[in-house]
Amino acid sequence: MGPANAGPDPDAGNSGERGVSKGYFCLYEHDNFKGGHWCIGAGRDRGVDLRDESWAGTRRPVDNGASSMRNTTGCHVFLFDGPRKTRLIYHARPHSVDADLTGNGADNRASSLLMLC
Numbered sequence: 001m002g003p004a005n006a007g008p009d010p011d012a013g014n015s016g017e018r019g020v021s022k023g024y025f026c027l028y029e030h031d032n033f034k035g036g037h038w039c040i041g042a043g044r045d046r047g048v049d050l051r052d053e054s055w056a057g058t059r060r061p062v063d064n065g066a067s068s069m070r071n072t073t074g075c076h077v078f079l080f081d082g083p084r085k086t087r088l089i090y091h092a093r094p095h096s097v098d099a100d101l102t103g104n105g106a107d108n109r110a111s112s113l114l115m116l117c
């Protein structure tokens with residue numbers, strides 16, 4: 001940690017570049033952010049195949065299992081029905097939450113994602 005009174009927080013200014021490195025994008029197994037969770041930190045142009053991922057602390061697959069999401073990053077996150085970013089089904093805007101992906105037709109379908117910062 002830096003010394004006290006070291007000046008303004010460098011992350012608190014107008015620099016959008018720094019801002020995108022903060023926060024997490026999380027998927028949840030059930031509606032209202034319940035059940036298993038799976039989170040990734042903000043990262044530029046990051047693709048993830050959810051067939052390779054499990055809910056934290058479990059062996060239950062994230063693939064075709066996400067029902068709600070929370071995005072505290074400054075990044076856009078796109079969910080795809082198919083593997084390797086095929087068949088776009090959902091766009092999570094920066095700093096957004098969705099307690100039930102059903103309303104967007106994406107419930108229990110996401111198999112891959114792309115984060116763009």
Ligand SMILES: [Ca+2]
Nearest residue numbers: 081109110111
């Ligand atoms: Ca799918």
